[in-house]
Amino acid sequence: DTEVTQTPKHLVMGMTNKKSLKCEQHMGHRAMYWYKQKAKKPPELMFVYSYEKLSINESVPSRFSPECPNSSLLNLHLHALQPEDSALYLCASSPDRLAKNIQYFGAGTRLSVL
Amino acid sequence: SQQGEEDPQALSIQEGENATMNCSYKTSINNLQWYRQNSGRGLVHLILIRSNEREKHSGRLRVTLDTSKKSSSLLITASRAADTASYFCATDYSGSARQLTFGSGTQLTVLP
Numbered sequence: 001d002t003e004v005t006q007t008p009k010h011l012v013m014g015m016t017n018k019k020s021l022k023c024e025q026h027m028g029h030r031a032m033y034w035y036k037q038k039a040k041k042p043p044e045l046m047f048v049y050s051y052e053k054l055s056i057n058e059s060v061p062s063r064f065s066p067e068c069p070n071s072s073l074l075n076l077h078l079h080a081l082q083p084e085d086s087a088l089y090l091c092a093s094s095p096d097r098l099a100k101n102i103q104y105f106g107a108g109t110r111l112s113v114l
Numbered sequence: 115s116q117q118g119e120e121d122p123q124a125l126s127i128q129e130g131e132n133a134t135m136n137c138s139y140k141t142s143i144n145n146l147q148w149y150r151q152n153s154g155r156g157l158v159h160l161i162l163i164r165s166n167e168r169e170k171h172s173g174r175l176r177v178t179l180d181t182s183k184k185s186s187s188l189l190i191t192a193s194r195a196a197d198t199a200s201y202f203c204a205t206d207y208s209g210s211a212r213q214l215t216f217g218s219g220t221q222l223t224v225l226p
Contacts, residue, residue, distance in 0.1 A: 043157065101212060
Protein backbone atom coordinates (compact mmCIF):
# COMPACT_ATOMS: atom_id res chain seq x y z
CA ASP A 1 0.00 0.00 0.00
CA THR A 2 1.70 3.18 -1.21
CA GLU A 3 -1.18 5.47 -0.45
CA VAL A 4 -1.46 8.59 1.65
CA THR A 5 -5.09 9.38 2.39
CA GLN A 6 -6.28 12.91 3.12
CA THR A 7 -9.71 13.95 4.33
CA PRO A 8 -11.73 15.91 3.56
CA LYS A 9 -11.08 16.50 -0.15
CA HIS A 10 -12.75 19.91 -0.02
CA LEU A 11 -13.41 22.23 2.90
CA VAL A 12 -15.13 25.59 3.08
CA MET A 13 -14.90 27.45 6.35
CA GLY A 14 -15.57 30.86 7.79
CA MET A 15 -12.93 32.91 9.53
CA THR A 16 -14.34 32.06 12.96
CA ASN A 17 -14.61 28.31 12.43
CA LYS A 18 -12.42 25.55 13.82
CA LYS A 19 -11.75 22.61 11.56
CA SER A 20 -9.20 19.84 11.15
CA LEU A 21 -7.49 18.22 8.19
CA LYS A 22 -6.54 14.56 8.50
CA CYS A 23 -3.84 12.47 6.88
CA GLU A 24 -3.16 8.75 7.18
CA GLN A 25 -0.49 6.40 5.83
CA HIS A 26 0.16 2.70 6.42
CA MET A 27 3.55 2.37 4.79
CA GLY A 28 5.46 2.38 8.07
CA HIS A 29 6.97 5.76 7.24
CA ARG A 30 8.42 7.67 10.17
CA ALA A 31 8.37 11.17 8.69
CA MET A 32 5.22 13.09 7.78
CA TYR A 33 4.83 16.54 6.28
CA TRP A 34 2.30 19.30 5.72
CA TYR A 35 2.64 21.55 2.68
CA LYS A 36 0.62 24.52 1.49
CA GLN A 37 0.26 25.10 -2.24
CA LYS A 38 -1.23 28.13 -3.94
CA ALA A 39 -2.40 27.98 -7.54
CA LYS A 40 0.42 27.72 -10.10
CA LYS A 41 3.05 27.71 -7.33
CA PRO A 42 5.23 24.96 -5.87
CA PRO A 43 4.38 23.36 -2.53
CA GLU A 44 5.68 25.24 0.50
CA LEU A 45 6.73 23.24 3.52
CA MET A 46 4.83 24.00 6.72
CA PHE A 47 5.69 21.26 9.23
CA VAL A 48 7.74 18.08 9.47
CA TYR A 49 7.18 15.32 12.00
CA SER A 50 9.86 12.72 12.51
CA TYR A 51 9.17 9.74 14.78
CA GLU A 52 6.02 11.54 15.98
CA LYS A 53 7.94 14.61 17.11
CA LEU A 54 7.77 18.01 15.44
CA SER A 55 11.18 18.56 13.88
CA ILE A 56 10.58 21.47 11.51
CA ASN A 57 8.14 24.37 11.78
CA GLU A 58 8.61 26.81 8.94
CA SER A 59 7.45 29.90 10.86
CA VAL A 60 3.82 29.04 10.27
CA PRO A 61 1.21 31.27 11.99
CA SER A 62 -0.27 29.83 15.18
CA ARG A 63 -3.72 29.58 13.59
CA PHE A 64 -2.31 26.37 12.07
CA SER A 65 -1.66 23.71 14.71
CA PRO A 66 -0.24 20.32 13.73
CA GLU A 67 -0.68 17.11 15.70
CA CYS A 68 0.77 13.64 15.23
CA PRO A 69 -1.24 11.23 17.43
CA ASN A 70 0.72 8.20 16.21
CA SER A 71 3.11 7.20 13.47
CA SER A 72 0.31 6.67 10.93
CA LEU A 73 -1.76 9.80 11.52
CA LEU A 74 -1.18 13.50 11.04
CA ASN A 75 -3.69 16.24 11.72
CA LEU A 76 -3.70 19.94 10.97
CA HIS A 77 -6.01 21.95 13.21
CA LEU A 78 -7.29 25.21 11.76
CA HIS A 79 -8.64 28.16 13.74
CA ALA A 80 -9.42 31.77 12.85
CA LEU A 81 -8.05 31.45 9.33
CA GLN A 82 -7.81 34.31 6.86
CA PRO A 83 -9.00 34.33 3.24
CA GLU A 84 -5.35 34.26 2.10
CA ASP A 85 -5.04 30.84 3.74
CA SER A 86 -7.21 29.41 0.96
CA ALA A 87 -5.03 26.86 -0.82
CA LEU A 88 -4.43 23.17 -1.49
CA TYR A 89 -3.02 21.53 1.64
CA LEU A 90 -0.89 18.49 0.93
CA CYS A 91 0.25 15.79 3.29
CA ALA A 92 3.24 13.59 2.53
CA SER A 93 5.20 10.83 4.17
CA SER A 94 8.65 9.35 3.71
CA PRO A 95 10.71 6.55 5.21
CA ASP A 96 12.98 9.21 6.71
CA ARG A 97 16.12 7.64 5.37
CA LEU A 98 18.80 10.25 5.02
CA ALA A 99 20.26 8.76 1.86
CA LYS A 100 17.01 8.98 -0.04
CA ASN A 101 14.02 11.03 0.94
CA ILE A 102 11.33 10.15 -1.58
CA GLN A 103 8.06 11.61 -0.42
CA TYR A 104 4.63 10.12 -1.06
CA PHE A 105 1.84 12.65 -1.32
CA GLY A 106 -1.85 12.55 -0.65
CA ALA A 107 -4.34 14.05 -3.10
CA GLY A 108 -4.73 17.13 -0.90
CA THR A 109 -7.50 19.09 0.77
CA ARG A 110 -8.78 22.09 -1.18
CA LEU A 111 -9.49 24.72 1.49
CA SER A 112 -11.56 27.83 0.92
CA VAL A 113 -11.78 30.44 3.69
CA LEU A 114 -14.68 32.86 3.36
CA SER B 115 15.35 31.83 -0.82
CA GLN B 116 16.60 28.32 -1.52
CA GLN B 117 13.89 27.75 -4.07
CA GLY B 118 15.14 26.63 -7.44
CA GLU B 119 14.03 27.96 -10.76
CA GLU B 120 12.65 25.93 -13.60
CA ASP B 121 12.36 26.77 -17.23
CA PRO B 122 10.41 26.99 -19.26
CA GLN B 123 7.45 27.97 -17.09
CA ALA B 124 5.14 26.44 -19.68
CA LEU B 125 5.75 24.07 -22.58
CA SER B 126 3.30 22.92 -25.23
CA ILE B 127 4.21 20.09 -27.63
CA GLN B 128 2.59 17.56 -29.91
CA GLU B 129 2.14 13.93 -28.92
CA GLY B 130 5.20 11.91 -29.87
CA GLU B 131 7.63 14.80 -29.47
CA ASN B 132 10.23 15.02 -26.71
CA ALA B 133 9.89 17.47 -23.80
CA THR B 134 12.85 18.94 -21.94
CA MET B 135 12.59 20.84 -18.68
CA ASN B 136 15.43 22.49 -16.80
CA CYS B 137 15.99 23.15 -13.12
CA SER B 138 18.58 25.30 -11.38
CA TYR B 139 19.32 25.39 -7.66
CA LYS B 140 21.50 27.39 -5.32
CA THR B 141 23.53 25.35 -2.84
CA SER B 142 25.12 21.91 -2.46
CA ILE B 143 22.61 19.08 -2.46
CA ASN B 144 22.32 15.47 -1.33
CA ASN B 145 20.13 14.50 -4.25
CA LEU B 146 17.65 15.94 -6.72
CA GLN B 147 14.22 14.54 -7.46
CA TRP B 148 11.55 15.18 -10.06
CA TYR B 149 7.85 15.05 -9.26
CA ARG B 150 4.73 15.28 -11.43
CA GLN B 151 1.46 16.89 -10.40
CA ASN B 152 -1.77 16.51 -12.29
CA SER B 153 -4.09 19.48 -11.97
CA GLY B 154 -5.27 19.96 -8.38
CA ARG B 155 -3.87 16.61 -7.25
CA GLY B 156 -0.96 15.40 -5.13
CA LEU B 157 2.59 15.08 -6.37
CA VAL B 158 3.96 11.80 -7.67
CA HIS B 159 7.65 10.97 -7.44
CA LEU B 160 9.23 10.25 -10.82
CA ILE B 161 12.97 9.82 -10.39
CA LEU B 162 15.83 10.59 -7.99
CA ILE B 163 19.42 11.34 -8.94
CA ARG B 164 22.18 11.48 -6.34
CA SER B 165 24.70 14.29 -6.25
CA ASN B 166 27.47 11.92 -7.40
CA GLU B 167 25.49 10.73 -10.44
CA ARG B 168 25.43 12.51 -13.80
CA GLU B 169 22.63 10.75 -15.65
CA LYS B 170 19.78 8.41 -14.85
CA HIS B 171 17.07 6.71 -16.90
CA SER B 172 13.66 5.35 -16.01
CA GLY B 173 11.40 4.26 -18.85
CA ARG B 174 10.79 7.30 -21.05
CA LEU B 175 12.48 9.61 -18.53
CA ARG B 176 16.08 10.75 -18.65
CA VAL B 177 17.52 13.01 -15.97
CA THR B 178 20.89 14.71 -16.02
CA LEU B 179 22.64 16.51 -13.20
CA ASP B 180 25.49 19.01 -13.47
CA THR B 181 26.60 19.92 -9.96
CA SER B 182 29.21 22.39 -11.24
CA LYS B 183 26.42 24.41 -12.86
CA LYS B 184 23.89 23.53 -10.15
CA SER B 185 21.41 22.44 -12.77
CA SER B 186 19.39 19.42 -13.86
CA SER B 187 17.25 18.55 -16.84
CA LEU B 188 14.34 16.16 -17.29
CA LEU B 189 13.72 14.71 -20.74
CA ILE B 190 10.46 12.93 -21.50
CA THR B 191 10.69 11.04 -24.78
CA ALA B 192 7.79 10.16 -27.07
CA SER B 193 5.35 12.21 -25.04
CA ARG B 194 1.71 11.25 -24.61
CA ALA B 195 -1.38 13.30 -23.78
CA ALA B 196 -1.35 11.63 -20.36
CA ASP B 197 2.00 13.33 -19.64
CA THR B 198 0.17 16.67 -19.42
CA ALA B 199 0.92 17.90 -15.90
CA SER B 200 3.13 20.23 -13.87
CA TYR B 201 6.66 19.00 -13.25
CA PHE B 202 8.71 20.08 -10.24
CA CYS B 203 12.30 19.48 -9.35
CA ALA B 204 13.02 19.12 -5.64
CA THR B 205 16.32 19.30 -3.85
CA ASP B 206 17.34 18.42 -0.36
CA TYR B 207 20.30 20.36 0.88
CA SER B 208 23.30 18.89 2.62
CA GLY B 209 22.50 18.56 6.31
CA SER B 210 18.75 18.89 5.84
CA ALA B 211 17.67 15.63 4.25
CA ARG B 212 14.14 15.80 5.61
CA GLN B 213 13.40 19.08 3.90
CA LEU B 214 12.67 19.23 0.20
CA THR B 215 12.73 22.55 -1.61
CA PHE B 216 10.69 22.59 -4.78
CA GLY B 217 11.47 24.50 -7.94
CA SER B 218 8.97 26.84 -9.51
CA GLY B 219 7.63 24.15 -11.86
CA THR B 220 7.03 23.64 -15.57
CA GLN B 221 3.50 23.22 -16.91
CA LEU B 222 3.66 20.70 -19.75
CA THR B 223 0.79 20.37 -22.21
CA VAL B 224 0.91 17.51 -24.71
CA LEU B 225 -1.53 18.00 -27.55
CA PRO B 226 -3.08 14.91 -29.16
